[in-house]
Amino acid sequence: MAQIRINNLRKEFGAFTAVKSSTFTVEDGEFFMLLGPSGCGKTTTLRMMAGLELPTSGEIFIDGEEVAQKPASQRDIAFVFQMFALYPHMNVRKNISYPLVSQGVERAEVRARVAEVARILKIESILDRSVGGLSGGDRQRVALGRAIVRRPKAFLMDEPLGALDAEFREHMAEELRALHDRIGATTVYVTHDQLEAMQMGDKIVVMNHGSVEQFGRPQEIYDWPATKFVAGFIGSPAMNFFDFNGAISPGGESIELSGNPVGVPQARQGATGKLTLGVRPEHIRFSDQSAYRGRVVATEYLGTTQIITLDTPNGEAKARTSARQAIREGEIVGLDFNPTTVTIFEGLKGQALLSAGNEGVLHHG
Numbered sequence: 001m002a003q004i005r006i007n008n009l010r011k012e013f014g015a016f017t018a019v020k021s022s023t024f025t026v027e028d029g030e031f032f033m034l035l036g037p038s039g040c041g042k043t044t045t046l047r048m049m050a051g052l053e054l055p056t057s058g059e060i061f062i063d064g065e066e067v068a069q070k071p072a073s074q075r076d077i078a079f080v081f082q083m084f085a086l087y088p089h090m091n092v093r094k095n096i097s098y099p100l101v102s103q104g105v106e107r108a109e110v111r112a113r114v115a116e117v118a119r120i121l122k123i124e125s126i127l128d129r130s131v132g133g134l135s136g137g138d139r140q141r142v143a144l145g146r147a148i149v150r151r152p153k154a155f156l157m158d159e160p161l162g163a164l165d166a167e168f169r170e171h172m173a174e175e176l177r178a179l180h181d182r183i184g185a186t187t188v189y190v191t192h193d194q195l196e197a198m199q200m201g202d203k204i205v206v207m208n209h210g211s212v213e214q215f216g217r218p219q220e221i222y223d224w225p226a227t228k229f230v231a232g233f234i235g236s237p238a239m240n241f242f243d244f245n246g247a248i249s250p251g252g253e254s255i256e257l258s259g260n261p262v263g264v265p266q267a268r269q270g271a272t273g274k275l276t277l278g279v280r281p282e283h284i285r286f287s288d289q290s291a292y293r294g295r296v297v298a299t300e301y302l303g304t305t306q307i308i309t310l311d312t313p314n315g316e317a318k319a320r321t322s323a324r325q326a327i328r329e330g331e332i333v334g335l336d337f338n339p340t341t342v343t344i345f346e347g348l349k350g351q352a353l354l355s356a357g358n359e360g361v362l363h364h365g
Helices: 042-050 092-102 107-121 136-148 166-183 194-200 218-223 228-233
Strands: 004-013 016-026 031-035 057-062 077-080 154-158 187-191 203-208 211-216 240-248 254-257 260-263 271-279 284-286 293-301 305-312 315-322 332-337 343-346
Touching (some): 016 042, 016 211, 031 042, 031 194, 042 057, 042 077, 042 154, 042 187, 042 203, 092 136, 107 136, 166 194, 187 194, 194 218, 203 228, 211 218, 228 240, 228 343, 240 254, 240 315, 254 271, 305 332
Parallel strands (some): 031 203, 077 154
Antiparallel strands (some): 004 016, 004 057, 203 211, 240 271, 254 260, 271 343, 284 332, 293 305, 293 332
């Protein structure tokens, strides 16, 4: 397996720039997620890493070798597509063995490696079946097997679970992560599903409009979003945003929100004008002592927790609380925010104003 390093990668299609100077590193053995909405540039980035698209500029290093202008056949990677791309006229065994046969690998070695992959993926019983009659999950396993059997330096996967139903998709996500851990692979995985990225990834790159907004470990990105976009894209329900006009000074520890003081982390930099306070639903607490009030407009029961929708002086907000907490629609409640969990964003570019506590955690592209 290998480290993959991307340096100032850019891709233009005529006047349209699909990827804008992306820079990040996939460490050897990592399960690395490229996450973002449709059209953000994540699949184009993956295809450039694979050699299916050549970059307009920038560098791609795989295992220390610069490969940006080399064809896919010279990069020693395996690509797994969303739609499986199996050969319908071949059975499972022949689909998996095809890459080795085309490379002229000896028959005994082919048989041994196919048997090994089938054991890892638990598909020994279907090796001689036609792929046409297989379930979606078994087809996905066969597609993975055809990639694994080559023992490449890295696996690149473009939403490989996207065609599966929700329940089976979650099961296959667990299996795929477990498979990655067993074989020690370097894997780059494209998805638009933030829950899938948080569940599976060691590191995540969040992309938007062709740019890397942030990269880091899932917990870092969730706790300390670098931009308002990342804060709203990661999390379900998304982070609440309270817009206000005001000022925050370097070292300041509170702001005025609709005339009420709200504690915030110490700011490393100051800002004034249009600002936004961001707070996760689970970090909102109800307190009779709080002067900042909201009216309960809806409750959504989720078993152990409930989502409370509130009408506040700064717009709608959602709080996640214990299902045992008695809340009535129409009730006026005080809202308390833990200062160590909130984030302040400047208004125009939406960049987070970093606190001393999270300095060095956020990474921008």
